[in-house]
Amino acid sequence: MTARLIGFPKELTYRNQKIRDSARDEDCLVRLPGACLFDPRATIWSHYRGGAGGKAGALKADDLAGAYACTACDAVYDGQRPPPAGMTYADVVLAWHEGHIRSIVRLHAKGVLK
Numbered sequence: 001m002t003a004r005l006i007g008f009p010k011e012l013t014y015r016n017q018k019i020r021d022s023a024r025d026e027d028c029l030v031r032l033p034g035a036c037l038f039d040p041r042a043t044i045w046s047h048y049r050g051g052a053g054g055k056a057g058a059l060k061a062d063d064l065a066g067a068y069a070c071t072a073c074d075a076v077y078d079g080q081r082p083p084p085a086g087m088t089y090a091d092v093v094l095a096w097h098e099g100h101i102r103s104i105v106r107l108h109a110k111g112v113l114k
């Protein structure tokens with residue numbers, strides 16, 4: 001689904017513990033209907049699954065390429081659970097990307113990103 005850029009330098013992978021830790025007690029911003037737990041206690045920092053975010057094999061994507069997602073929404077995005085009834089995997093990916101944008105805006109609003 002995502003293009004892998006040949007020669008994309010791995011040193012661009014960005015890690016920020018503050019971003020990952022900021023998921024604690026946040027609302028899930030992916031919100032898959034029929035899957036979402038809507039429980040801030042279940043929210044984690046969900047990493048993008050494609051190479052465009054710096055993911056390579058077992059190496060997770062850049063910490064900027066993430067979203068506040070509950071463990072249920074993350075499991076659907078990760079392919080561990082099927083998409084909810086009425087949704088395709090493409091719908092799930094779109095919802096995750098919308099959640100990513102909401103999360104970046106939220107990170108700025110909270111002062112985690114300046």
Ligand SMILES: [Zn+2]
Nearest residue numbers: 028036070073
């Ligand atoms: Zn959710």
